[in-house]
Amino acid sequence: MSDIWAVVPAAGSGSRMAQSQSKQYLPLYGRSLLDWSVAALLIYRELRSCVVALPEADLSCEQPGFLKDARVRLCAGGASRAESVAAGVAALPAGDEDWVLVHDAARPCLAREELEALIKAVTDSGVGGLLATPVTDTLKRAGKNDRVSATLDRETIWSAQTPQMFRVGELRTALRQAQATGVTVTDEASAMEAAGFPVQLVRGAASNLKVTYGPDMQLAAFWLKELYPQLTDPAGRQT
Ligand code: C5P
DSSP states (O other): OOOEEEEEEOOOOOGGGOOSSOGGGOEETTEEHHHHHHHHHHTSTTOOOEEEEEOGGGTTSOOOGGGGSTTEEEEEOOSSHHHHHHHHHHTSOOOTTSEEEEOOTTOTTOOHHHHHHHHHHHHHHOOOEEEEEEOOSOOEEEOGGGOEEEEOOGGGOEEEEEEEEEEHHHHHHHHHHHHHHTOOOSSHHHHHHHTTOOOEEEEOOTTSOOOOSTTHHHHHHHHHHHHOTTOOOTTOOOO
């Protein structure tokens, strides 16, 4: 029986948020986005442990909330998301046949149902995969001077989310190859695809948004309240 582990890359600076604080530490209902994102994974009882990759300078700070959970370990992240994930995976005492869930620190609204659907689809089929949603907008490819160069067939296009779940050994290989060949990977699935591994799409929900720009915080507050109705004060102090 393969164990299931998790890695949360949380070493980004969140420059698109126009905030002095790194995005993963922004507070909502008294907890950081990172804390909520880790909590959403810890809900899964069988999860062996979760490695959180932080900016090196933050490792010596006292960690609040779920980051103190016995199943959480910390490691230093890298210069890119892929490097942070590779550092997290390297820190796992996991076997090659085990599974690892990689989840963004900036996706605090992951629901138990979607997490369990991903784990079930992947473990039933033995094929790694990711949560994703079919796009609803018509998509344009931008050419020079923002002139439209093409309209894409939206029937075949999905928007990738996290968690993404792969065999530990295959993910290690894929990340190593991406680094060696200089392929830029913005998620683990891209590295797996480039290495020739099959990847399945598992239908997720729009509520599992990635907080990227300022107004996303209000949306995240809305979805957190849907998930945890007992919450009262979005601006609540960090606990
Ligand atoms: O920048 P973006 O929103 O795509 O980042 C996605 C995730 O990757 C975030 O959780 C961020 O903290 C993480 N990241 C990281 N190390 C980096 C850059 C991003 O762990 N060097």
